[in-house]
Amino acid sequence: MVEKYFDAIPRCPAVQPVKVDPVSLTANRYASYTDNYAKLPMLVIDYPTVPDYTKDVPALDCLAEILGQGKNSILYQNLVKKQLALQASASSQASELAGEFTIRLVPLPGKTLADMEQLYMASLDSLEKRGVTDDDLQKFKGGIESGFITSLQSVSGKVSQLAEFQTYTGNPNKTAELLKEYTSLTKADVMNAFHKYIKGKGAVVLSVLTKGQEQLIAHADNYKIDSTHYNKPNYGYAGLKYTKAVDNFNRQTAPPLGATPVTKAPPFYKKELPSGAKIIGVQNTEVPLITLNLTVPGGRLLESGDLSKAGITSLFATMMQEDTKNYTAEKFGIELQKLGSSIRVSGDIDGIVFSVQSLKNNFSKTMALLQERLLNPLFTEAAFSRDKKQTLESFKLQKSQPASIATAAFAKLNYGATNVLGNQATGSEQTVKNITLADIQAYYNNNITANGAKVVVVGDITEAELLPQLGFLNKLPKKAITLTAPAPAIAVTKTKIYLIDVPKAAQTEFRVGYGTSLKYDPTGDYYKLYLANYPLGGDFTSRVNTYLRETKGWTYGASTRVSGDKYSTDYYFSSGIRANATDSALVSLMKELTDYSQNGPTAAEIANMKKAISQGDALRYETGAQKARFVARILDYNLPANYVDTQNQLIATITAAQLKATANTWLKPGQINILLVGDKAAILPGLQKLGYDIIELNTEGDPVSIQ
Template structure:
């Protein structure tokens, strides 16, 4: 690594582009094969830090603005404000209209979002490289020109949206409140980590628009922000643009680093709560540890892997493999001010939470007797190296790392230091942190109880939160003033586009083996990684002849992840972790898929393990019985989740109970109970074949290098597998409402759908229908999302679109809607569908769609997974090499008349199944007024 540190005093940057206020304070370049993200770091007079990373491998750019403010900067009784404010930052500013931020980025062919955690809030966009200046204009406008555009109406709509987000992700989800109960019992009252980022509903109701404005003025100054830009850019050009748009924004109040004493527990704390949605109780145990970047971080991460991650972990061996627990895991989390070491245990029926608590303590004693081994350290280091390398596949991944490092340490160049820290972990380090933070140390134990079931907590609640001895700090909100930048240019003018980037579709090679195996690949040497996917015909469709044993293909995939003749599942996991490799087996609609990810240097050893897994499975009764029991318990959990219920039952309504496409590939409790170990062996004997097997290879490896390494596939039996074609879906005579009752559900899950029969076609009517639907339900600025989320605040998000494969296709609207708005929302959904079918797309919407989709190519082929998906579709659907060119021609020539005809043909609101999963008591009276026939179903989708 070559690193130049430039003295801070009076060093200015001059370029051939003119004078800039920015000071170049650091430049890091890559040297040799070291793991480093090259960058230049600048500081502006207003305190803004700029980090630029040049990566010319793809014609894209990623922009990230990270503000050093998260929920840890909030006041007691005003929780959730940082996240709420993140929503407000998308609602327009002086020169960017309402709902225009998403629209401008989408029209540029880009993607965008924001996120808030305990310690920071960030906003980011990935766009074609010709759109950089426009992105900087957008971000600068909301940094310096937000408040006059904030209105009470926008405030109320976004407050409602955030409430829906809490309902969807916390209140309406099994175990969604475990973190909330843990935090308030672990940290002292008033500690900034004692509440979740989402906040409490009562606190959200308490704040007003003036609180929001103060929050902006206190924390959203350029001096509390890091602007990180990476991709196909030149640093000198970036500095000039940033200077123009951000340089004149006044600095905000000074922001000091928060320092708090470490959390100390005087004794074990037990707390419990009843979860309305959980069907299985769980036990959560959390120990306080250290903040991020602490010297013990690496050793604690290694300890978490040994105790609670993977089949070779202590908890898995002591609790899961012997069927005492359905799951048992441990993980270590580090934040800016504190860290946590947590365990989560789900008992098999018959084992109490008190038993889980006792078994957990016994497992720690087993670990103490076993100790830390050389193999533990070796596999930990192998996994960490692969994790860091794989995280650098995308420019967004690299930018995110640089932004976080600078925000929390002031040094973007931390990746090598962190990796060195992990590589230097010793057995003694791991043993020391276990003794220092876990062994005989008090922790917070949360018992999650299930409603209506005789479940007792692990121990009686014994802790009362002390709210008396708290003194609120001075957050510095007094006397804040809003001062806007003074410019020598017109900010109201949206910057134009640079020259369109030249997008290169990944070149690929194809090879058909004599055995019938078809291989496709594309080489990419940006990172020394290789990804391989092998799909063997079978899967869910193979069960169509005997639907009494649906779930068999999934069970076969699970068993292929277990023991082989040479290795136990635990031994296989160890060998893969040492290599930093990953092999998983899963079922698909029409196959069993073997998925591989590894470092190039370890390809040979990884493929040896894949060959063993594929050709020498050892299907044992112990593994089968355990997996069968876990699957049966899993059905209970799925039936507690409204979204899972809706997604399963809508297929049954659309395709019928006798159609394989209407049956969940997970099966049902009755079908899984019928499975036997012989069924698994018979499936393996009957469906392992070379004919129709498809292989996708992506990464730092050529055709000539990989083909000899895949020669073992020739050992697959050469036999023809005939998968049945699914039966046609039943016709829908008229639109009806199907209602499933989930008492006290905070939201109603919507599915409005029908079977179109439109199979996937990259250049046919399926592709054109997708273009047509973009304005209705295919983007953030689509009609359904703007109506239900941005205008009404009834949902966290709404979407509608076509889905298709080789066998069939359907159209579906989906969303989670606030319960008390269910009837009104359904009226709006059906109104939008009917209006679009009758009147079609507007000229403005057509132009927006063409602009958005026409520029997306720059973002489509960056990562290994994206390239694999691209070439995989070519192989699966036998697409011509130039199909993307054909798509672009179709896009460019699509007229309003053609789009309107497609809408009228394929969107049929008078013949759809409406499925609503929610609280019947709340929503039925309103639905009865709408005039639809209402049919009540149980949670399995059967008529009551």
């Protein structure tokens, strides 16, 4: 196949590497602009550095971690923890021809960008004074080793590494060499990079300002780009001539796909512990890595009884990542990073999830830290005040993002404000204000239990090796947690347009659909709808994306999706559409939905769907996270071990008539919610001509007026 398609293409002239002179700035170059949509200002400080695969790249990566990555970083300690900044981060990005070292600072109200710059410069002084510690190096190297191993879990990861190394270094097997460069890094290397590229060096300092708050600028602009003396490098294009390949076949015809692989789910084991916790696991020895997810029942469904404190689950999960009785949050993070491990806590609809990743040889130490995190949290007023304040400020950022506004308002449209599913997982500004530190402590005291807990583990560990590591679950209370299923979605009797105004928005965010009566079912009506939806909007080559993106050029991407769990399923279209095409795109979309609901997919679309899903399923169970999601589903929904076989059979045998009937049942162009978030002044006149009732909402998703 490779010879057929590539051997006939004539070899081009040798490509000479482009030489770009190193960049250095003798002084800071200040620039600014006002973002009409931003709710908070931001300071960006950008230093020129070096291309990838050069000597100082590892040192710059380590320096970025020390300065601004994680709770132990200098910027977090000096700015975020002291509640002077909402965000403070550092990153090093090395590309093919050049690199950059970037600082991003978002102040909390009351602080200017000039304040941020001064605090940043003071942080550089503190790094100069403290230097690089043994812990800095150990946790950086631990993370690098874990990252290299993690990237090799999938075919995609392996291929990407081989291709990148071959393209940019000429050595596809550079992994060991590169890992050695990182693990041999010294304190002196990092401090040398600090002085060579950052401390006392010129940078581009950009003030991103909010409308009406231009006085928050860091410094008056002192630089404008002068392109009149620019000399373009010689890229080697001069004199090149296109030579067409001579073929005995038609290149416009794609080669046929090979035989559809038979997807086999990974083998697993199941066990129930005396504590009441249920375990499901998959042993996989390809890489020395272990993924473990512990879910304690509860989650957002516990908020249903008191939505005045919606968002408490999310805030509780954040607080569970702060101090413990034996570790500060910073010390806990150092210990994890030294091991190359991670423990993250998140809130789900019906549980609190502890997500663990560890190298095999550090698993016991990582599990000891998980035990500490779960059994000994310390909820302090300082951490609570900081986390609550950051959550409240994050709502301002969301109000500047039409996509975030659309997602939150669409949930409220589908389920209503009195349903937990109609509220954001993070709550709202008002509900979060109602949450107290005592509420967080009560949430832990009343809801953390081993009864009904679930453990999903995937990786290089046997069942016999795992079980002793879970003994600490016996120390948890064994109380029963009662969860009440949320009310079903609000029935839509008539299609209406709901409009949220974001003045001067360049795009209109579309959310078009409804909350169905379906629940997740991998072999029933839910899965049939997934199959029927695939040609319509479930793939890049689908109807809606092809027409709206490729044919009309109105969007960067459009899709229809089926998103569900054991409590609810939404079926909806989403896209960001060019503002001046809003009405035209809506007409085209509704026409497509109507046609598809009446006629279903074509024979060619069905054949492509069956091939694409079957071929794609072969890559669904590669990584530890993918395997964990698969076996977690078996545990959550009490599925048979061979349910994937049933899916394969359904894909192979489903007919055009069945898909048409499914589309006709669940596609309801006359009974859906059309939510549009965009510039009302620009898009309303066109929408008024379409004949729909139009209801204006505010950015909270509540009605403003009816037209």
